[in-house]
Amino acid sequence: MTLIEHRPFSDAPVAAATRGPLLPTVGRDLDVPVLGGDAVRYANFDWAATAPALESVVAAVTAALTGYGSVHRGAGLPSQSSTARYEVARATVGAFVGAREQDVVVFTRNTTDSLNLLARSVPAGAGDVIVLDVEHHANLLPWTAGPHRCLAGKTTVAGTLAALAAALDAAPAALVTVTGASNVTGELLPLDRVVALAHDAGARVAVDAAQLAPHRAIDLAASGVDYVALSGHKLYAPFGAGALIGRRDWLDAAPPYLLGGGAVHDVRDDGTDWLPAPQRHEGGTPNLLGAVALAAACDALCGLPAGALEAHEAALKDRLLAGLAELEGVSVHRIWSDSDEAIGVVAFTVDGYAPGHVGAYLSAEHGIGVRDGRFCAHRLLTRLGLPGGALRASLGVGSSAADVDRLLFALHELVGGRAHAQYGVVDGAWQPLDDDRDLSAWLPDTSAAPTGCRAV
Incomplete structure (x- = not known):
């Protein structure tokens, strides 16, 4: 060849x-x-x-594997090291998006997972969730199970903002959730104006930053955005982790996202006492390597001139x-x-x-x-x-x-x-129709039947 x-x-x-x-x-x-x-x-x-993946991300994952142990669940040094790496990663991701002191960072699988978690955390009776029809399905479908309004698109930013203002005036809203950057065209809405409109009407703002985070700086504290969701696989860290970062109160009060070990303070015959966020929503063994990878990518992007x-x-x-x-x-x-x-x-x-x-x-x-x-x-x-x-x-x-x-x-x-x-x-x-490429090294052979595990 x-x-x-x-x-x-x-x-x-x-x-x-x-x-x-x-x-x-x-x-x-x-x-x-x-x-x-x-x-x-x-x-x-x-x-x-x-x-x-960035090469620096792979290096960070390899280093974490060397002393890999259970997170939050062991007395051995590998467990202590892994727990420390996991919590340092949490702090790094929070700093990457300019999280406020009281904000919480919940590790998830990806942006879709983050927005599904947030959708379950909107307080009942707080008002509708307002979305735009420009959204990726990750920021559209999670809201359809609850009270929501999807605004029909306009051909201008000015018209879109006017439609948002009218919707906020028409009925109480708990949350306005918008894309940070379109995954189709790359266009950005002026988030400062979205935040101003929403906050003036008593609503919070969530941003689907799957596309925005790899390209632009995000600052929750400076912008007033209440929640941001992102994915490691968009951010040069394809190791199965994402994050939801934002205000603690809704996440502390929400039902646990994934019921299991690590999310509880006490389990008794008469009930369960759940931990606050972030542990409340991180049941099961955490994805340490995904968290480390995501943090390493954040560090690398922050290190650019x-x-x-x-x-x-x-x-x-x-x-x-x-x-x-x-x-x-x-x-x-x-x-x-x-x-x-x-x-x-x-x-x-x-x-x-x-x-x-x-x-x-x-x-x-x-x-x-x-x-x-x-x-x-x-x-x-x-x-x-x-x-x-x-x-x-x-x-x-x-x-x-x-x-x-x-x-x-x-x-x-x-x-x-x-x-x-x-x-x-x-x-x-x-x-x-006449493909002469040798793709044997790229595509699995689907003609051979899978073999079972050999008995030992």
Whole structure:
């Protein structure tokens, strides 16, 4: 198999901020097979779905494994060490989002888990929960089991804020929960204005920061946001941990999220005394390695020079948008016509091609990974006139100008009619119809029946 490189799309000067990765990630030199028997360096544009682990995160996990023991449940030194690591990780994650002194950090599995916990913690009778139709399903579906109002989308930020103000005036609300950054288009709502509207009406604010946290600083104390939810797998720490951070009172009063050991003070014949948060909602053996990984990622991002992450991302996003604008038949999609800030997430479509077709082509012929589909935001995609989905190119700390140019060149070849293979839907997914790639090292052999465990 021969390693090949694709020609760049743009002759524009490469800014220093875009030349290479800001932080080293595992698999950054990954080679993937392409049609024709060759291989290329993988160009990752799917950071918004699951980001690879930082090398520093893996090092922190390896160190924790060396003295791994039970958290909060042992007298041995490994247990004491693991307990200390777990609680240091909790403090680190809290500091990463600017938690207030009385805020609590609850470790969860991911953002979805965090928001489901928060949904169970809203006091009964406190009022509705107000959500927007732009939300990822993680910040939409958990609220539907209780009193809630989903605001129909507006085409401008100004209109969206006006609709929110009207909804808060119309009836009491306990909570306004919004995305920090759209997982579809990367656009940001002005959280300071959302907080002001909600607090003036006596409501709290929760932010789904799954996309925001890897790209922008969060400060609960300074912003007044009451709760924030995030995921390690979006934050370069894919070890199965997330967190819900925010005001203690609701979480202390809520029913325990997961009934089990570690969440209780005393269990008797006549009842159970539950611990306050965070232990109240962390029943069972904690995910120490996930917590350590998440904290290590927070430390790494905090260690970047001031402004470096935003400058890196903005330069790459501008280069990508400028290139897409030059390609005939390629359309970039937005939620709000007057939004003026976005992270490095770009949604686009290619005239005449299903999103899945484009995604399969980019992977099979150019070794490029993008996301295609409806991004767990079905209501938004329908409102944007994209019921069949779109493509999403997302950037991260390992992205470079060379990656952007490769994506643009690949799309240039596609719209110019220079794709080399025919594509079709096979078993529900777009694929090259004559796929000569050797994928044996990548895909499991599903034809062999699983074997049982050998008796010992």
